Amino acid sequence: MQIYIRARNRAARQRLLESVTFGAGVDVDGDGEIDRTEFILFKLEQMQEVDSKVIAEIAARFDEIDKDGSGSVDRSEIAAAEKEARDRMREAAAVTMAAVKLRKKSQGLFGGRRKD
Numbered sequence: 001m002q003i004y005i006r007a008r009n010r011a012a013r014q015r016l017l018e019s020v021t022f023g024a025g026v027d028v029d030g031d032g033e034i035d036r037t038e039f040i041l042f043k044l045e046q047m048q049e050v051d052s053k054v055i056a057e058i059a060a061r062f063d064e065i066d067k068d069g070s071g072s073v074d075r076s077e078i079a080a081a082e083k084e085a086r087d088r089m090r091e092a093a094a095v096t097m098a099a100v101k102l103r104k105k106s107q108g109l110f111g112g113r114r115k116d
Contacts, residue, residue: 013047026038026039026042028041041055064081065077065078065080065081067080
C-alpha cells in the first residue's frame with residue numbers, strides 16, 4: 001500500500017512540475033514576465049514543498065537587509081545585518097541575565113526558593 005501511495009505522490013508531483021498553468025500572483029514583480037526565481041517559488045508552493053508564509057518571511061527579511069532597496073544586497077548591507085543580529089542577541093542575553101539576577105535576588109528576600 002505504501003509503495004502505491006509513494007508512486008501516486010510521485011506521479012502527482014510530476015504532473016504539477018510539468019504543468020504550465022499559472023495562477024494569479026506568479027509574476028511577483030509585476031513586470032509581465034515570469035523569471036526563473038518566480039517560476040521556482042511558484043512550483044515549490046504548488047507542490048507544497050514550502051509554505052508561502054515562509055517565503056513571505058524570508059522575502060521580508062531580505063527587504064530588511066536590502067537597505068538601499070536595490071533588490072540585491074552587497075557586502076556592506078550583509079555586514080550591517082550581521083552586526084544588527086549580534087547586537088540583538090547581546091541585548092536578549094543581557095535581558096535574560098537581568099531576569100535571572102532579579103529572580104535570585106527575590107528568592108533571597110523571601111528566605112530561599114519560592115514556589116511558583
